[in-house]
Amino acid sequence: MTKQELQQLFKSEILPENDNPYHFQEPQKASFSIEANNTMCGDKYTLYFDINEGQITSVYFYGIGCALSKASISIMCKNIEDLSAKNIMALSNKFIDGMKQNHSIEHSDKKIQMLHQLKHFDGRVDCIKLGWEAVKNHFENTEL
C-alpha cells in the first residue's frame, strides 16, 4: 500500500469515522460490557451492550486508541446492533478471517470491505481486529 493510497483511505474513510464515531459514549444503562484492550500500544475500549428480551437493542463504545481501532469499532458497532449473538459471532469470525493475509472475503457492507483493504498496512492488523476479537471471544464463551 503506497503512502498515497493510505492517505486517500484515511482522508475519505478513517478520519471521518474517527472524528464522528458511531455511539461513542458511555451510555446511562447497559446490560453488560466487554473490554477491548491492546496493551502493547495502550489502546483501551469498553463496549456496552443493552439487551431486551434476548435481543440486542443498542451497542455503544468508549475509550482511547488509535484512529484505526476507533474507526473499526465504530463500523463494527453499527453493523452488529441488530444481530443475534449467533450472527455477531459469525460476522466477527468472517471479519477476522478476512484480515488474514491471503484470504479475500466479500462483505455487503462497504465500510467493512474498506477495512479489509487496510490489512496490507503493515503492523496494524491488530488495531483493526481489536474490537472484533473482543466481541468474538465474548460470544464464544457466553450466551446472551
Added chain:
Amino acid sequence: MTKQELQQLFKSEILPENDNPYHFQEPQKASFSIEANNTMCGDKYTLYFDINEGQITSVYFYGIGCALSKASISIMCKNIEDLSAKNIMALSNKFIDGMKQNHSIEHSDKKIQMLHQLKHFDGRVDCIKLGWEAVKNHFENTEL
C-alpha cells in the same frame, strides 16, 4: 607441542611416574586429608598428610584419574614432604603461576620443570594443576 614431543615426554616421564607413583596408597594413619577432584572429567584423589610437632612428616595420595594428574600429584608429594606449610604454599603458588601460558618460571626440580612443558598440551592444564590447586587452597585457609 607435536605428537612426537608429546609421546617422548609421556614415554620417558609421565608413564613411568604414572605406573610407579610416589606414596600411592591410603596410609594407616594421617593427621588430615585434602580432596582434589575434577568432576568435569571424573578425577578424584585424596591427599593424606601426617604431621608431628608442627612438621609434615609424610604425604600420601590415593584415587583415580588420568596419567597427567596422577604423575603431577606424585611429583608434588615428593617435593612437599619436607616443607613447612608456608613453603608449600609458596611452591604451589609458583607452580600454578608457571602454568600460565605466557609465564616462564624456573624450578630446581627437573620433574616440576618437565610438568611446565606440558602446559602447551591443550586442555590439560587443569589436570596438571589439580593437586597443586587443592593444596594451595587448603594451606591458604588453614594453619598446620
Added chain:
Amino acid sequence: MDNAATTQRAKSVVAAQSQFDLYENANIHRGIYDLSNQATQKFENTRTKIAQFLSSNNANTVAFTQGTTASINIVAQSFLAPKLKFGDNIVTTIMEHHANFIPWQMLAQKYQIELRIVPMDKNGDLDLIQLKSLIDRKTQLLAVSHISNTLGTIHPIDEIIGIAKSSEIPVLVDAAQSACHFEIGVDPLNCDFLTFSGHKMFGPFGVGILQVSEKYVEDMIPYNFGGGIIENVQIKKTNFRNFPHNLDAGTPNVSGVIGLAAALKFISEIGKSNMESHINKLTLLALDQLSQVSGIEIIGNPKKRIGIISFNLKNIHPHDVASFLNKDGIALRAGTHCTQPLLSAMGLHATARVSFSIYNNEEDINTLIVSLKELMKFWS
C-alpha cells in the same frame, strides 16, 4: 566425532542469521515500522514451522527457550512446582543428563517430596518393570530422555509413555539427542512436554524449544518477568499473556530463532530417515571395528542404540585417550558427559565417547581405529 555435545552449524543457518542481523535486524512485537513488523512475522512464522516439524498445527504449543536445560527448568518451576504437595513423587531415570535430573532433585529437596529413579540393567537398558512399580497415583511427572547421550540407548519411548499415560501421569521427553533423526512432538509421542536444543541439530547456540501439550498449556505460568509477556501492569497487579507468550519475557533471541528455522529446513531437505540410516550404518561399523581393538571395553550393549558409543581402554584414562587422539585430529569427548548418576551406577568415573552425525563417514571410523590401536601399543 563429538556430535552428541553439539553439531556443526549448517552453512545455511549461519547465512540466515547473518542476513537477518545485517539487513533485517529489529526488535519484535513492539514496533509498527516495517522492519520490526517483518521481524515479528518471521519470528511467529518460525513458531508455526517448528510446530509443523513436531507434527502439530498448533503453533501456540511451542515456546522458545535458551535450550533443553532451560526448557526443563521451566517445566519444573512453571508447571510442576505449584502443584507439588507433601507425599507426591517425581519419577525419572538413572540414565538422564544432569539437565533432566538435577531440576527434579532440587524440587524434591525443596518441597520434600520423593524422587524415584528408574534403574537400568548392565546392558544400559531401562528396567521397565521397575518403572511400572515406581509410578503410582502420587506421581506428578515422569521425566525421561528419548536417547541416552552417554550410551546411545534408544529407549522404548512409546512403551514408557504408555505406562505413564495409563495412570494419566504427565510425561516430559528430553529429545535433545533425537530431534535430528526421529519423529518427535507431543502429539506423535503422546507426551506432554518435549524439549530440545538448536545447537544439537545444526542450529545456533542459545535457542531451544519447549513444546507443551494442549492439555497443559493453561497450567504454564511465566518463568521470567519483564516486557513482552504483559497484558497490563498496574502498581498493585500485573496481568500476563497466555502460553507460549508468557515465556517470552525480555527481548528474545530473534536471530537464533531464525537460525533454528533454517536448521529445520536443512534437516527436512536431507530427510530424517536418511540421517538415521546413515548414522545407523556408521554405528554398526564402529561397533564392529571398535570391538577388535585390544583392551577396549565398550560400555553398555543396549537393545537399540544409535550414533553414540562410550568406551574405555585398559589402563588409559579417557582423558588421556582424548588428548592423544586429538593429536591425530580426532575430536572425541572424555569425561562424565553430564551423566554422573549413570556412570556411578555402572561403577565408572569417566568414559571416552564418540558420536556421529551426517558429515561423518567410514573413513573417520578407520582413522579412529588406527589411532586407538596405535595408542594402545604406545601405552603398554
Added chain:
Amino acid sequence: MDNAATTQRAKSVVAAQSQFDLYENANIHRGIYDLSNQATQKFENTRTKIAQFLSSNNANTVAFTQGTTASINIVAQSFLAPKLKFGDNIVTTIMEHHANFIPWQMLAQKYQIELRIVPMDKNGDLDLIQLKSLIDRKTQLLAVSHISNTLGTIHPIDEIIGIAKSSEIPVLVDAAQSACHFEIGVDPLNCDFLTFSGHKMFGPFGVGILQVSEKYVEDMIPYNFGGGIIENVQIKKTNFRNFPHNLDAGTPNVSGVIGLAAALKFISEIGKSNMESHINKLTLLALDQLSQVSGIEIIGNPKKRIGIISFNLKNIHPHDVASFLNKDGIALRAGTHCTQPLLSAMGLHATARVSFSIYNNEEDINTLIVSLKELMKFWS
C-alpha cells in the same frame, strides 16, 4: 530511530559470530580436543574482556545471561528471594522498564512484603527526597535504572547509590540504556548488581550480562539446574560450582558471547565519549526542532537527558504517527515502551518515541521534522 529498543548489529559482530559458527564451533568446558578447548578459552577470555569493559579485573564477577530481563530475574530469585522476611521491603521507581519492575512486584506478592515506589516530578526526574524517606533498615534492595528508556532521563545515579549505600542497602542498576556511552560497572558505580543486554549495544540478541559485586558473589545460588554448574552429583545430593559458573547451566550461547566481545571492541574503537557527544548533539538538535512542530507535546523535561525523546501529536494517536512515518522510511516506536507505570503516572496511554545511535545524523532529524509537519497538516 528506534535504538532504545535494539541497535543494529555491527558488521564486525556478525563477522565474528559467523567465523566462530563456521570454523571454530564447539561446545565449551567439556571437551579436551583442540576446537573445544579453543572455544572454552575464547569464552573465558570474553569474561575477562567484559570485566575490563566494566573497569574490573575480576572476571569472576561477570555472568553471562540471556539479557537484562534474565539478569534481573536472576537477582530476584538467586539473591533476593532467599533473604526475604515478613516486614521487609524492596525499593524501585515509577520510571522502570517492566523488566525492572515486575520481578520485584511478583516477589512482593509471593513473600508478602512491601514494594515501595519512588515517584517522579512532572519533568520526569526522580524525587530523591522521597527516595530517602522510602529507604529504611528493612529495605533489602534498591533497583533503579541508569537511564529511562521512555523519557531519556539520566538519573543522578551516584547520588542515588550514595543514599542507599549510606544505609548499606544492596543496589541493582539496570544499565540497558547506558552501557554504550557511559562508564559503568559495579566498581565505578559502587553498586552491587549491574545488568545490560548485548542487542542494545551493537551486539547479538540472546546474550546479556549480570555483574555482581565481590561482596555478594557468594550469595548467588544457581538459577537453572543442569550441566556445567556441577561439582558433583549423587542420587541424594548435588554440589554446585561457584558464581559465575553456577549460572551457566546448559550449553551457553557461546557464539553470542563471542559476538558480544566483538561489540565491546567496536564500542571501544569508537570511544564511549565520542558516542555520548554525538548523541548529545543530535538530542539537542532534535529537541529544538521538535518543539517547533505545531501541536507537539514533548513528554518530560528532565534535568539531564540523552538520546531518547517521547512525544505526542495533538489528536493523533502515537500508533498512527508511527505508521505514517514508516511510510516515509522513518522507524520510530509507539506504545507503552514497557513502562506502563511511568505512563500511568503521567496520565498517558502511549507515546511516540525517537532514540538515536551513532549511525543517526542531522539529516535523519530533518527528515523526521518534515514528516511530522506534513502529518500534522494532513490530519487536521
